[in-house]
Amino acid sequence: MRFEGITLAYGHKTILRNVSVVIEPGEFVFLIGGSGSGKTSFIRMLIGDFPPKGGMFIDNQGGNVYSYRSRAMARYRRNIGVIFQDFKLLKSKTVYENVAFAMEVSGYDDLHISARVPEVLSQVWLLSKTHQFIHELSGGEVQRVAIARALIHDPDVIIGDEPTGNLDPKNSAEIMKILTELHESGKTVIVATHDSAMVDRMKKRVIAFDEGQVVSDERGGGYSLAK
Ligand SMILES: Nc1ncnc2c1ncn2[C@@H]1O[C@H](COP(=O)(O)OP(=O)(O)OP(=O)(O)O)[C@@H](O)[C@H]1O
Ligand SMILES: [Mg+2]
Structure with missing residues (x-):
């Protein structure tokens, strides 16, 4: 995916400024930056x-994805699995039903x-919880259901917007392990996060945003490097 000069404004407010980035198939990329720096907005551009x-x-x-007609755009989106910040699962239903x-x-x-x-449940190590209700799961397990849901079309690209945002270190590490397995199976993985320790540990490519601009892009980088 090659982004060229992405500039996004809501009304008079510029949210992304001239963002040009290339993400190759099969890469693992962290998106970092302070709150409001533009990570979620960039993810919305990806989708x-x-x-x-x-x-x-x-x-x-051929051509600019943003000029795709609706059918081509639907095909493009089907190839992307997104784990949203506020994943909406149906709490009174089971893992399977969700x-x-x-x-x-x-x-x-x-x-x-059927x-x-x-x-997809086995890809996120949840087969044994197939018939549990969402409200009976731990936070990490709930997040894994959200990942399972993002995998239904077997997309080539997986995007997580703070997928470990509300999790303790153990559950966060599990989620990152699953994302690493998906990456090793050949998928492109793009993760927005504030988890500096995780970013430092994983030594992946790190793209840092500040006020809607890409301010650094390091391979094998860390969170602190990008500051
Ligand atoms: N629908 C919208 N209308 C107007 N402004 C918006 C809208 N969505 C986001 N913004 C603004 O765009 C800027 C970037 O927001 P964005 O959500 O991309 O940041 P972020 O890096 O994901 O932050 P966080 O780490 O808190 O999730 C912020 O200043 C935000 O207020
Ligand atoms: Mg965000």
């Missing part, structure tokens, strides 16, 4: 939520659903 000024281009696929519901909404039939749900 193609709405068109900014500038362009996003994908190898071997993932199955997301598949129903996407138009899968029952046969596909085959696919156990696959």
